[in-house]
Amino acid sequence: MPIVVQKYGGSSLADAASIKRVARRITEAKKAGNDVCVAVSAMGDSTDELLDLANQVTPQPPPRELDMLLTAGERISMALVAMAIADLGYTVRSFTGSQAGVITDSSHGRARIIDVTPGRVTDALEKGHIVIVAGFQGVSQDTKEITTLGRGGTDTTAVALAAALNAEVCEIYTDVDGVFTADPRIVPAAKKIHRISNEEMLELAASGSKVLHLRSVEYARRFNIPIHVRSSFSAKEGTIVTDKPAEGDTVEAPIIAGVAHDRSEAKITVVGVPDHPGKAAEIFQTCADAEINIDMIVQNVSATETGLTDISFTCPKTDGQTGVQALRKVQASVGFASIQYDDQIGKLSLVGAGMRSHPGVSATFFRALANTGVNIEMISTSEIRISVVTRADVLDDAVRAVHTAFGLDSTEGEAVVYGGSGR
Amino acid sequence: MPIVVQKYGGSSLADAASIKRVARRITEAKKAGNDVCVAVSAMGDSTDELLDLANQVTPQPPPRELDMLLTAGERISMALVAMAIADLGYTVRSFTGSQAGVITDSSHGRARIIDVTPGRVTDALEKGHIVIVAGFQGVSQDTKEITTLGRGGTDTTAVALAAALNAEVCEIYTDVDGVFTADPRIVPAAKKIHRISNEEMLELAASGSKVLHLRSVEYARRFNIPIHVRSSFSAKEGTIVTDKPAEGDTVEAPIIAGVAHDRSEAKITVVGVPDHPGKAAEIFQTCADAEINIDMIVQNVSATETGLTDISFTCPKTDGQTGVQALRKVQASVGFASIQYDDQIGKLSLVGAGMRSHPGVSATFFRALANTGVNIEMISTSEIRISVVTRADVLDDAVRAVHTAFGLDSTEGEAVVYGGSGR
Structure with missing residues (x-):
């Protein structure tokens, strides 16, 4: 049976x-x-x-x-x-x-x-x-x-x-009815995703989508278990998370799976770090010892005249004060100038396995943000994801703009295949 | 240690x-x-x-x-x-x-x-x-x-x-501060018992005293574990339950340990039972099959002219309706006339190891009840206990009368040794 x-x-x-x-x-x-x-x-x-x-x-x-x-x-x-x-x-x-x-x-x-x-x-x-x-x-x-x-x-x-x-x-x-192309509370036009790969689901879960727990998706991928995310309040089909192609799946899958956002992180900037080998390692070893989960890391180009650079990273807000205190203790030995702490940030991530083979995704992405007047503070990318950090108060606008720009807004209920060019 | x-x-x-x-x-x-x-x-x-x-x-x-x-x-x-x-x-x-x-x-x-x-x-x-x-x-x-x-x-x-x-x-x-000679909510003059034997504690627990669970006392007696019942709200010594004599215990222990009462039982009377061998067994097998816990049993003397007798027993009120229904099913085969159910009863028990060697206890007991105008409906005794069933509404008065009659009312805090005679 x-x-x-x-x-x-x-x-x-x-x-x-x-x-x-x-x-x-x-x-x-x-x-x-x-x-x-x-x-x-x-x-x-x-x-x-x-x-x-x-x-x-x-x-x-x-x-x-x-x-x-x-x-x-x-x-x-x-x-x-x-x-x-x-x-x-x-x-x-x-x-x-x-x-x-x-x-x-x-x-x-x-x-x-x-x-x-x-x-x-x-x-x-x-x-x-x-x-x-x-x-x-x-x-x-x-x-x-x-x-x-x-x-x-x-x-x-x-x-x-x-x-x-x-x-x-x-x-x-x-x-909820399944995994959506964005959080429907922010993007009312968000659509339910019918089928999504493990890899994309992992990136969405890691980027703030709360529908599935990240570790469960990792586990399902390793053991090749199909997950069906669905509502306990209705009989509707939900979202299938699997790497197996759907039967009769002839149309190419959409490039973009969805837009995730995350308000749970803070940004710590270590200002005036001597631009010597090993300084970044000292900083992140300090964070590791304090059991801080680091997410994005950005190091600016060093200003040649001073020989100093700034290193910014994001971590859960709940780890923020621990991180700041741990870093203050090593300020003298590492030799940086100061620490800035900012918990008014938001993170927006665009996830899609199709990014790999479709150029032009990042251009469309940044154009959408620029047209909405959203300032970008940090950028990080993976093979199938682009994430940016913005001010927290413009995050919702940014999510809606990107969702629309990639043709994810619901029309008749199925995601439109994006055909942009020139990444 | x-x-x-x-x-x-x-x-x-x-x-x-x-x-x-x-x-x-x-x-x-x-x-x-x-x-x-x-x-x-x-x-x-x-x-x-x-x-x-x-x-x-x-x-x-x-x-x-x-x-x-x-x-x-x-x-x-x-x-x-x-x-x-x-x-x-x-x-x-x-x-x-x-x-x-x-x-x-x-x-x-x-x-x-x-x-x-x-x-x-x-x-x-x-x-x-x-x-x-x-x-x-x-x-x-x-x-x-x-x-x-x-x-x-x-x-x-x-x-x-x-x-x-x-x-x-x-x-x-x-x-509460320990085991008392009676429930202090009913008998304000009740005294804390400093030391009590396992046997007496067992009878009190079986007779309605709620301070210790009956099975725990049985267990403690079997393994010879002293129990100290005391209040978690004060540092006062409580009641020691043990069969070991207290050190320096030269005065004879009190005859009566205490008065327990129980309002949780009901009385079922099977009326007009043919006075033949085996009829009582049929009735109580019926109760056993229905998992009714029987406490007291009384059978009246048969009226010779009719050849019929009445059998009364008590059981927990929670088992009462189950018992009545089980008995109704065997009414024809057992051949009794009717069933009476009464849940307005109370049980009063006088417990004391000293009863064994001190005659006169039962006389004092029944005299105290008679003087208070309490009508007795059932009586049952063990070596160290006398129990009676009364109307529920006179139970409190009965408890107080018996408590006083045996000199248990608090004077300076220690139980008085009873010196009655002629049981």
């Missing part, structure tokens, strides 16, 4: 009524002739409520105990989903991450999956039971401690289970 | 502030030179809130999934208590029932402890950590399923851990 893995997030499990709706959805997949294994997140805001309780008790909870606390959230939702399924007359078994064989390293709060040994899940599926697994959690290989995978980890749990069970598809149910 | 096991109930863990208070209390025991292992219940009313969620999803949750759900409650409280202890600068490890080696049978919702294999707890204690264990829960021996021990099960967890760790004492922290 084909195996389908489904994932339901907290917003699909906000209360008893939503849980019953999700249960009906799960039993439909079973009724359609599949073995069904489901990964669930904690209900609604319950993870935040648990974090709030922890913060009331101590400003610095030990990571081991924080994981113990937070894993209660999925335990509650998985048991309730299982009850709702039983109420519909199906047999069901819920398993914690540990029971389902989700083996991780021992980095509490951001553990990585090392292996999945789903013996109990397989047994239960073979007996005809629907299986519910607590997302976001696992057990460490060496110490047998309960771990969590970090925010959004349930996507990764679902994909990892799909890989271990050799599932046909991993369906990620969420509160 | 001596090992102390402590237990904190939900009312001592109602919010972040109470959890911090409990943490301070725990670290004091550590500071005093003990290894400390603590069993905790779920916070405040959180078990009821989880039950309510389950009932919103289905009227009949599968017991396995209900246990999965409810065990989230202690997981949350144990992690928070551990965090609060870490915040005070101590190292700490929390363990689920399963991790702590609480092995049970597989009766979900009312599992019994088969064994405790506390390897991880012992390791952590030897490393100098304070250990927090989730109460009320375990893992089944055969199926490795998560189980719960039933309401009040955290008392049993604590005593079982104390036995397995060979602890000096099991301290049960609660929201």
